[in-house]
Amino acid sequence: MMFNFFGRIAIRRLPAKSQQRFEAQAFLELTDTTVPRESSNPPAHFFPDEIDVQVPSTLNFGDPTSELKIITFEASDLPPGDEAPHEHLDFLRENFGHSQFRDNQWRVISSIIYKRTDQLVIMATGHGKSLCFQYPTLWMNAHVICVSPLISLMQDQVDQLNAKGIPACFLGSAQNQKRIVLANIYNRKYKAIYVCPEWIEKNILQLRRIMSKIPVALIAIDEAHCVSEWGHDFRKAYMGLSSLKQLSPNTPVVALTGTATVNMRDEIIKCLDLSNAQTTVGSFDRPNIFIKVKKKTTMFDDLINSDAILPYKSIIIYCRTKQLSEDVATKLAELKNETKSTFYHAGLSTDDRESIQNEFLRGQTKVIVATIAFGMGIDKADVRRVIHYGIPSSLEAYYQEIGRAGRDGKSSDCIVFFNEQDKFIAEHFIKKTSNPKRKEQLIKGFQDVMNLFSTTTCRREFILDYFGEKIDRSRTDFHVCCDICHRLQDDESKAEIFLHCLVELGDRQGVGKIIKMIRGSNDNTMSNRAKISRYHGKGKHKKPDFWKGISAGLEKECFTARISIPTKMVGTVQYKYQAIGISQAGLGLNYMNSSE
Numbered sequence: 044m045m046f047n048f049f050g051r052i053a054i055r056r057l058p059a060k061s062q063q064r065f066e067a068q069a070f071l072e073l074t075d076t077t078v079p080r081e082s083s084n085p086p087a088h089f090f091p092d093e094i095d096v097q098v099p100s101t102l103n104f105g106d107p108t109s110e111l112k113i114i115t116f117e118a119s120d121l122p123p124g125d126e127a128p129h130e131h132l133d134f135l136r137e138n139f140g141h142s143q144f145r146d147n148q149w150r151v152i153s154s155i156i157y158k159r160t161d162q163l164v165i166m167a168t169g170h171g172k173s174l175c176f177q178y179p180t181l182w183m184n185a186h187v188i189c190v191s192p193l194i195s196l197m198q199d200q201v202d203q204l205n206a207k208g209i210p211a212c213f214l215g216s217a218q219n220q221k222r223i224v225l226a227n228i229y230n231r232k233y234k235a236i237y238v239c240p241e242w243i244e245k246n247i248l249q250l251r252r253i254m255s256k257i258p259v260a261l262i263a264i265d266e267a268h269c270v271s272e273w274g275h276d277f278r279k280a281y282m283g284l285s286s287l288k289q290l291s292p293n294t295p296v297v298a299l300t301g302t303a304t305v306n307m308r309d310e311i312i313k314c315l316d317l318s319n320a321q322t323t324v325g326s327f328d329r330p331n332i333f334i335k336v337k338k339k340t341t342m343f344d345d346l347i348n349s350d351a352i353l354p355y356k357s358i359i360i361y362c363r364t365k366q367l368s369e370d371v372a373t374k375l376a377e378l379k380n381e382t383k384s385t386f387y388h389a390g391l392s393t394d395d396r397e398s399i400q401n402e403f404l405r406g407q408t409k410v411i412v413a414t415i416a417f418g419m420g421i422d423k424a425d426v427r428r429v430i431h432y433g434i435p436s437s438l439e440a441y442y443q444e445i446g447r448a449g450r451d452g453k454s455s456d457c458i459v460f461f462n463e464q465d466k467f468i469a470e471h472f473i474k475k476t477s478n479p480k481r482k483e484q485l486i487k488g489f490q491d492v493m494n495l496f497s498t499t500t501c502r503r504e505f506i507l508d509y510f511g512e513k514i515d516r517s518r519t520d521f522h523v524c525c526d527i528c529h530r531l532q533d534d535e536s537k538a539e540i541f542l543h544c545l546v547e548l549g550d551r552q553g554v555g556k557i558i559k560m561i562r563g564s565n566d567n568t569m570s571n572r573a574k575i576s577r578y579h580g581k582g583k584h585k586k587p588d589f590w591k592g593i594s595a596g597l598e599k600e601c602f603t604a605r606i607s608i609p610t611k612m613v614g615t616v617q618y619k620y621q622a623i624g625i626s627q628a629g630l631g632l633n634y635m636n637s638s639e
Contacts, residue, residue, distance in 0.1 A: 112255055113251070113254045113255055113259075113290070113291040113293075113294065114254065114255065114256075114257070114258045114259070115291065115293040115294055116159060116183065116185075116258070116260065116293075117159070118157065118158055118159040119157050120157065121153055121157045121158065122153070122157070126149070127144055127149045127153070131149075131182070132144075134178075134181075134182060135178065138178075138181055139174065139177075139178070141174075144174075145170065145171045145174075146170075146325060146326070147164075147166070147323050147325050148171055148174055148175060148178075150321075150323055151164055151175040151297070151321075151323050152174075152175060152178050152179055154321050155175075155176075155179040155260070155261055155295050155297065156179050156182060156183060156260075158321075159293065159295055160295060160318075160319060160320070160321050161288075161295050161296050161297070161298075161317040161318050161319065161320040161321070162175070162295065162296075162297040162298065162317075162320060162321050162322075162323065163267070163298045163303075163308060163311060163312055163317065163320050163321070163322045163323070164297060164298065164299045164300075164323050164325075165299075165300055165301070165302075165303050165308065165322070165323065165324045165325060166299070166301060166323075166324075166325035167301050167325060167326060167327050167328070167329060167446065168301050168329075168443075168446035168447070168450060169446075169450045169452070170325050170326070172265075172299045172301070175297065175299065176189070176261055176263035176297050176299070177204075177209065177235070179260050179261060180234055180235065180260045180261070181209070181234065183258075183260045185257075185258040185259060185260035186231070186233070186234055186235070186236060186257050186258065186259050186260065187234065187235050187236070187259065187260055187261055187262070187263055188236050188238065188250070188253075188254075188259055188261075188262045188263070189235055189236065189237045189238070189262075189263045189265060190237075190238060190239070190240055190243065190262070190263065190264045190265060190284060191237050191238075191239060191265045191266070192239065192240070192265070192266050192269050192278055192281070193239070194213075194215060194216070194217045194239065194393070195393075195396060195397055195400060196265075196266075197213040197215065197237040197238075197239065198213065198217070198397070199400075199404075199421075199422065200237060201213050201235070201237055203422065204234075204235055209234050209235060210232055210233045210234050210235075211233055211234065211235035211236070211237065212224050212227065212228065212232075212233045212235075212236055212237070213236070213237035213238065214236065214237070214238050214242055214246075215238060215239050215241075215242050216242075217393070228253060228257065229253070229256055229257065231257055236253070238250075239280075240278065240280035240281050240283065240284055241280045243280075243283070243284065243286070243287070244280055244283050247286055247290065250290065251290055254290070254291060254294070259291075259294055260295075261294060261295045261296070261297050262287050262291075262294055262295070262296045262297070263297045263299060264281075264284060264287075264296060264297065264298045264299065264315065265299050265300075266299075266300060267281075267298035267299055267300040267303075267311050267315070268300040268302055268303050268307060268311065268439070269281045270282055270284065270298075270310070270311055270314045270315060271303075271307045271310045271311060271314070281314075282314055284314075284315055285314060285315055285316035287315075288315070288316040288317070288318065289316070292318070296315060296317055298311055298312075298315055298317065298320075301442075301443060301446060302439045302442050302443045302510075303439075303510075304439070304509070304510060304511065305511050307439075308322060308324075324511075326512060327442070327506070327507055327510045327512050328503075328507060328512070328514060329445075329446065329449070330524065331449045331452055331453060331454050331455060332445060332448055332449055332455055332456065332457055332503075332524075333454065333455070333456040333457070333523075333524060333525060333526075334445070334456070334457050334502045334503060334506075334524070334525040334526065335456060335457070335458045335459070335525065335526040336458075336459045336461075336495075336496050336502070336526060337458060337459065337460050338460070338461070338462055339432070339433075339460040339461050339462040339464075339465065340462075342370070342371060342374045342432075343374065343377075345432070345460050346360075346371065346374065346375065346430075346432075347374060347375070347377055347378060351428075351430065351458065352375065352378065352382065352410065355409075355427040355428045356406070356409060356425060356427060357403070357406070357409060357423060357425050357426045357427055357428075358409065358410045358411070358426070358427065358428045358429070358430065359410075359411050359413065359417070359426060359428075359429050359430070359444075359447055359448075360410060360411070360412045360413070360429075360430040360431075360432055361413060361414070361415065361429070361430065361431045361432065361433075361435070361444055362412060362413070362414060362432050362433055363414070363433045363434070363436075363465075363468070363469075364414065365386075365388040365389070365390050365414055367432070367433065368386040368387070368388050368412045368413055368414055369386045369388075369412075371386070371412045371432060372384050372385055372386040372410075372412040375410055375412065382409050382410060383407065383408050383409050383410070384408065384409060384410035384411070384412060385399055385402075385408055385410075385411065385412070386411075386412045386413065387399050387400070387411050387412070387413040387414070387417045388413060388414040388417075389414065399411070400417070400421070403423065404421075404423055415436070415440065415444070421447055422450065423447070423450070424450045424451035425451055425453075426447050426448050426449070426450065426455065427448065427449070427453075427455045427456075428448065428455060428456055428457070428458070429444060429445050429447055429448045429455075429457045429458075430457070430458050430459075430460065431444070431457075431458070431459040431460070431461075432460050433460070433461060433465045433468075434459075434461050434465045434466065434469050434489070434492055434493075435459070435492055436485070436488050436489075436492075437487075437488030437489075437491060437492065438488065438491040438492055438495060438506065438509055439488075440488070441459075441492060441495070442506060442510075445457040459496065461496070466493075469489055470489070472485070473485045473486055473489060491509065495509075498527070499527065500527065501524065501525055501527060501528050502524075502525040502526070502527055503524040503525050503528075534593065534596070537582060537585070537589075537590075537593050538593055538596065538597055538602070540561060540578050540581050540582055541557065541561065541590065541593050541594060541597060542597070542602065542603075542625070543576075543578050544557050544560045544561050544573075544576070544578050544579075545557055545603070545623065545624070545625065546625065547560075547572060547573060547576050547578065548560060548570070548573055550624045550625055551606055551608060551622045551623070551624040552622055552623065552624075553620060553621065553622050553623075554590075554591065554594050554623060556568060557590075557594070557623075558587050558590045558591070558594075560573050560576070560578070560579055561578070561579075561580075561581060561582040561583075561585075561590055562580065562582060562583045562585075562587070562590075563579060563580025563583045594623065598623065601626050602625075602626055603623045603624065603625060603626055604623065604624055604625075604626040605621060605622075605623055606621075606622045606623065606624050607619045607620075607621060607622075608620055608621075608622050
């Protein structure tokens, strides 16, 4: 008698004879464990030995008369309390080397394992999205189908998982051992099976066969923002992934992304047909990244004759066009310290792109000059600087690209160089776009980026606000996090010098006299007290116009007040001169009292 479960699904129920032969070979010839034909039970390795511990829900095979029924797990009660039980922490430590879950991870993981609900997970780069689908897979002794947008990204993630001892594979056009890999999938050799959305479009029945033969804990859709037509990485094939819920309504779909605005989140849930999805939004904050915006001058002055490149070990430079990426890489070859750099864009062959990426990951190449084709999912911990040589396409794209920096948590910085010519090029490109919806998207993306560049407030706070996150400005790590904060902090120290000079001159002084003292004048208008003051000459490196700006700022913020002081009478006319003094009603008096 033929093996009941596998025989019925793999051989009897398949209509195509060629598929019958292949499935039979996959199961009965290429597996490590050959099941006796007279057996009426599944092989021992098909399910965990302690199913009540490792799989806290019951497996459901569905109607045995139905063809290719998907194997699913039933929901069960959540463990009591908000914290992970000790058995889960032990499992985390043993399998992943972590003593605790990070923020929001247990919330996602417990809902997948016990409640079996769809998930939308939005977490910044380096905040642990991958664990959200890797942990349930191992805990349930099952498998995960991972949808990833790029072949290079799939290969990189598969390599990383295999290096960690988690068997993984990918299916797609770049897989030259499809037959062996598929047989190993049916034999449960791999925990993680990576596919691209285009593969699912063409192989939905193949996926159904896989899910009818091995227990799949969940389906993970990485870089889920690619489904959004308003997103910066829109991929049409992602819109077809709603078929996954039609394929197996009871298998949780977990959509993961590092960038999604509030509106985009709703679109992702709708397009993927997620059912009663639990949305988990982590912090978008990257406190170790310092953001700068600079005016572009010449390629030589910006990149070569500066500290933009030399002090750093790993750098990514983003350019809007393939030609510009090649030009910048050529210019970097002029560096005399033999810094290896190369360009990367979609015009290169797959083999060339893979080779360049691997050299960068291994540290053999220091600088990658790339279009947006490079970087999605790149897991290189020590990228210390990301440069945008031109205007990014949108704020979402900019945030994702600067997310390549400082993934190890160490201080890193990101610089944008742009000028009016870049604005003209971006506007010209938008005008040439014929699709009205696409044009509207590009206009919004351009305006958002320009608003970031022109803001007079903290750039980091601007980005967080864009993604709907509010941060307490009193946090110490918020004091200097961008060029504007640095400038404001510098201005604060300069304002302090100005106020002290005003007091030491005797209050109620003309702005010109205060500036003379700050810049170190020794003319006869300076008293001996002023000349020996530690603030005398403290600001001689700044021009008078700079100090006039500081004075205007102090008056605007009510640290000082303008005063008209009478001088002399000429006939019936009272002459006065304009002076400034410490504000008695505002902040100036409080500040000076607190500094005494």
